[in-house]
Amino acid sequence: xxxxxxxxxxxxxxxxxxxxxxxxxxxxxxxxxxxxxxxxxxxxxxxxxxxxxxxxxxxxxxxxxxxxxxxxxxxxxxxxxxxxxxxxxxxxxxxxxxxxxxxxxxxxxxxxxxxxxxxxxxxxxxxxxxxxxxxxxxxxxxxxxxxxxxxxxxxxxxxxxxxxxxxxxxxxxxxxxxxxxxxxxxxxxxxxxxxxxxxxxxxxxxxxxxxxxxxxxxxxxxxxxxxxxxxxxxxxxxxxxxxxxxxxxxxxxxxxxxxxxxxxxxxxxxxxxxxxxxxxxxxxxxxxxxxxxxxxxxxxxxxxxxxxxxxxxxxxxxxxxxxxxxxxxxx
Amino acid sequence: xxxxxxxxxxxxxxxxxxxxxxxxxxxxxxxxxxxxxxxxxxxxxxxxxxxxxxxxxxxxxxxxxxxxxxxxxxxxxxxxxxxxxxxxxxxxxxxxxxxxxxxxxxxxxxxxxxxxxxxx
Numbered sequence: 001x002x003x004x005x006x007x008x009x010x011x012x013x014x015x016x017x018x019x020x021x022x023x024x025x026x027x028x029x030x031x032x033x034x035x036x037x038x039x040x041x042x043x044x045x046x047x048x049x050x051x052x053x054x055x056x057x058x059x060x061x062x063x064x065x066x067x068x069x070x071x072x073x074x075x076x077x078x079x080x081x082x083x084x085x086x087x088x089x090x091x092x093x094x095x096x097x098x099x100x101x102x103x104x105x106x107x108x109x110x111x112x113x114x115x116x117x118x119x120x121x122x123x124x125x126x127x128x129x130x131x132x133x134x135x136x137x138x139x140x141x142x143x144x145x146x147x148x149x150x151x152x153x154x155x156x157x158x159x160x161x162x163x164x165x166x167x168x169x170x171x172x173x174x175x176x177x178x179x180x181x182x183x184x185x186x187x188x189x190x191x192x193x194x195x196x197x198x199x200x201x202x203x204x205x206x207x208x209x210x211x212x213x214x215x216x217x218x219x220x221x222x223x224x225x226x227x228x229x230x231x232x233x234x235x236x237x238x239x240x241x242x243x244x245x246x247x248x249x250x251x252x253x254x255x256x257x258x259x260x261x262x263x264x265x266x267x268x269x270x271x272x273x274x275x276x277x278x279x280x281x282x283x284x285x286x287x288x289x290x291x292x293x294x295x296x297x298x299x300x301x302x303x304x305x306x307x308x309x310x311x312x313x314x315x316x317x318x319x320x321x322x323x324x325x326x327x328x329x330x331x
Numbered sequence: 332x333x334x335x336x337x338x339x340x341x342x343x344x345x346x347x348x349x350x351x352x353x354x355x356x357x358x359x360x361x362x363x364x365x366x367x368x369x370x371x372x373x374x375x376x377x378x379x380x381x382x383x384x385x386x387x388x389x390x391x392x393x394x395x396x397x398x399x400x401x402x403x404x405x406x407x408x409x410x411x412x413x414x415x416x417x418x419x420x421x422x423x424x425x426x427x428x429x430x431x432x433x434x435x436x437x438x439x440x441x442x443x444x445x446x447x448x449x450x451x
Contacts, residue, residue: 213395213396214395214396214450214451215451216395216450216451218394218395218396218450219395220395220396250369251368251369251370252369252370253370253371253372254370254371281401281421282398282400282401282421282423283369283398283401284369284398284400284401286396288396289396294370
């Protein structure tokens with residue numbers, strides 16, 4: 001009986017040896033990677049999503065990186081050539097070229113690592129620009145890096161929903177000129193343009209600037225007014241044939257959308273759900289006294305669009321107001 | 332002695348239907364009133380709000396251009412008193428609205444008429 005067990009001894013010893021070795025995951029090997037999504041706002045067409053892809057090797061050199069999106073991105077999608085470091089003397093983040101031959105073909109972006117002798121551990125930036133074709137769809141990314149030893153590691157991102165919203169920045173409105181706003185077109189027109197191009201049925205908002213208004217000369221300022229409001233538009237010669245829809249307009253002073261503002265530092269974002277669920281019960285058909293960083297939720301009279309109109313700036317002398325718009329098609 | 336203290340400390344103070352404490356206070360009046368627009372900023376003209384605790388009226392003036400159909404009233408009342416119906420919800424103030432102040436002991440009720448006129 002005993003002699004039957006002898007051949008098993010080396011097998012058991014081998015199993016015990018293997019079983020006692022610590023398991024090696026890709027994150028613990030000589031070639032490692034990690035991923036951070038830097039962008040906190042929604043993925044909107046017209047803006048980008050930024051990732052920081054960290055890679056490092058203890059054997060050989062970093063060679064190439066690759067990112068594959070499940071949906072092709074727009075122009076500008078791909079790896080950035082620069083990594084960033086903080087200058088300890090000035091505290092300012094400064095760029096350092098770490099990647100070359102950056103290329104994007106379809107959903108795949110690639111780059112080669114520069115100065116491999118010194119760039120043993122770097123963080124690359126990858127930008128993804130959602131396209132109109134991807135609105136409402138989900139996208140995810142697989143990042144990978146290869147080393148000169150032939151090893152490869154990769155990391156899979158979570159899934160992100162591309163917003164259904166359209167965004168248009170820096171539309172300059174001018175009292176008596178580019179004052180007629182179409183939410184369908186996300187464009188401001190002059191009276192002549194509305195008449196010549198038969199746009200009368202598409203105008204949802206009229207921009208006016210009146211320092212004061214009313215019998216008591218009350219402060220009024222920069223205003224968005226629905227064509228339905230005869231009180232505030234009584235001194236305006238409207239385009240011929242202009243429909244008089246009652247666009248719902250609900251002023252806000254504390255919604256400083258970072259994407260519409262175009263600057264970092266404000267982590268407030270209008271997302272699809274805000275425009276889907278905002279209610280307009282008993283709201284006005286005007287918003288006046290508008291100033292920079294303020295805005296208004298608006299909904300077209302036919303219920304086709306809801307939008308947030310953000311005020312980037314006003315100019316009392318030029319009688320202009322610059323706005324940026326996020327718009328969602330509701331039906 | 333400890334048992335008596337313990338029993339007293341565990342005694343249940345009466346509360347009303349909304350869970351608020353019913354106290355012994357009988358005072359019953361409004362001390363402050365404000366009206367907010369859709370941007371959650373006051374729409375009232377400063378210095379024009381008058382509270383008459385005898386006539387039980389509140390009068391105020393809203394700034395030119397205020398959408399009176401969608402404003403949100405707020406008020407302060409004497410300690411422990413409550414207001415019915417609840418303020419702080421979007422309200423149509425084109426017509427005077429009535430609110431009842433109920434004292435802390437819930438025994439005294441005074442109905443105020445709140446009238447807000449619009450600068451024309």
